[in-house]
Amino acid sequence: MKNIVIIGCGQGIGFASAKLLSENNTIIGISRTQNNEVENLNIEFHPMDIISGNLDKITFPDVIDGLVYAPGSINLKPFNRLSVDDFMNDFEINVLGAVKMIQKLLPNLKKSETASVVLFSSVAAKLGMPFHASISASKSAVEGLTKSMAAEFSTQKIRVNAIAPSLTDTNLASPLLSTPEKREASGKRHPLQRVGRADEIAKMVAFLLSDNSTWITGQVIGIDGGMSNIKL
Structure with a gap:
């Protein structure tokens, strides 16, 4: 049984990950919001904004085997309507929050024999998409951070990888999927429809996070219905 910390476990991909992993692992979850189902799962939940919160208030296990940083943002605007604050906010959520968590838990990760860190990028970091300037910039930084840390931590046997999804059916994406017409149009943008x-x-x-991936590090794995690599 592994000790896994999941940031952003209150909803969406973070919650789905916590739900799946809680079956066979000890989960420490941190999130601003809490899905009602969290109470029924084997999760030690801490309500906290990771950017402004005090992590010293949480007692983490001495050994941490996995860290998942799942907060994200969808701030789709024309470039001329994006403010500097928009860019800074997206960077803070997607990049600096991850940096804060990794720096806090690095001593604990070093004590694990199979430590793994999972961050989140986006298909928009690889594929140029209109109205994604702020998101693309911050997620591209996540990919650079992933590769740099994977190299630096490799001698300590800490693996670092990122997942780059396309549009996923979560609360965060609900404005883009709010009608059957929007959902159909969004689906058709992907090769898998x-x-x-x-x-x-x-x-x-x-x-x-599992022992089945112990020779994988420094990778950005696209889970995007084929969008980033296939053109029909």
Whole structure:
């Protein structure tokens, strides 16, 4: 049984990952919001905004085997309507929050024999998409951070990988999927003709944290219905 910390476990992909992993692991979850189902799962839940919260208030296990940083943002605007604050906010949520968590838990991760860190990028970091400037910039930084840390931590046997989803059916994406017409249009943008599900992404999270992936590090894995690599 592994000790796994999941940031952003209150909803969406973070919650789906916590739900799946809680069956066979000890989960410490941190999130601003809490899904009602969390109470029924084997999760030690801490309500906290990871950016402004005091992590010293949480007693973490001495050994941490996995860290998942799942908070995200969808801030889709034309470039000329994006403010500097928009860019800073997305960078803070997607990048600096991850940096804060990894720095806090690095001593605990070093004590594990099979430590694994999973971050989240986006298909928009690889594929140029209109109205995604702020998200693309911050998620591209996540990919650079992933590869740099994977190299630096490799001698300590800490693996670092990122998952880059496309549009996934979560609360965060609900404005883009609010009608059958929007859902159909969004699905048709993908070669597999549908949007993703949170449980599909969670299965990759579980794989990257498991002993089945111990020779995988520094990778950005696209789970995007083929969008980033296939053109029909």
